[in-house]
Amino acid sequence: MKKITFILFALITGTTFAQREAEGTATVNALIVSPITISTTDNIDFGKIVRTTVGGVVEIPTNGDARTIPGAMDITSTSNAATFTVTAEENTTYGVSIPQLTLKNTVDDSKTMIVDFTHSLSEGNNTSSGNTAGTFVVGGKLTVGGDQFAGSYDGTATVTVSYE
DSSP states (O other): OHHHHHHHHHHHHHHHHHTSOOOOOOOOOOOOOOOOEEEEEEOOBOOOOOOOSSOEEEEEOSSSOOOBOOGGGOOSOOOBOEEEEEEOOTTOBEEEEOOOEEEEESSOTTOEEEEEEEESOOTTSOBOSSSSEEEEEEEEEEEEOTTOOOSOEEOOOOOEEEEO
16 A cells, blocks of 8 residues: 555656646737828918908818808908828728918018818728728818918928828
């Protein structure tokens, strides 16, 4: 009986010590995606605006509608939203970022106006359905001060698209 107990003890102990290490494996993958690109098709143009003593907000919508402008500031003019084309890797989601812009008078850059931008992409509408180009529209609200300094104003908006 002592021999059987000793043999069983030796087998159990030997089995326990034999399990000091174990190995597992994992598959490792990587996918290199195409860089996201953006190009401008049309630029944003708020058109001609009449200077008034109270000023106001001129808006270029992203849905193709005409600009909205306070009646006293309105003058027959063409205006349009900007259009951008994005090319992204298939089935990837991307975001759009457009910081506020200060337009400066081309003669006196101390005279400024502020533009807050909007874009036509909404959640779920910013996923690439293939290595094809998708477009979106950028509009904005231009805040015109009372007795705004007359003349031409310009600036460059930076529209950033990035993978999310």
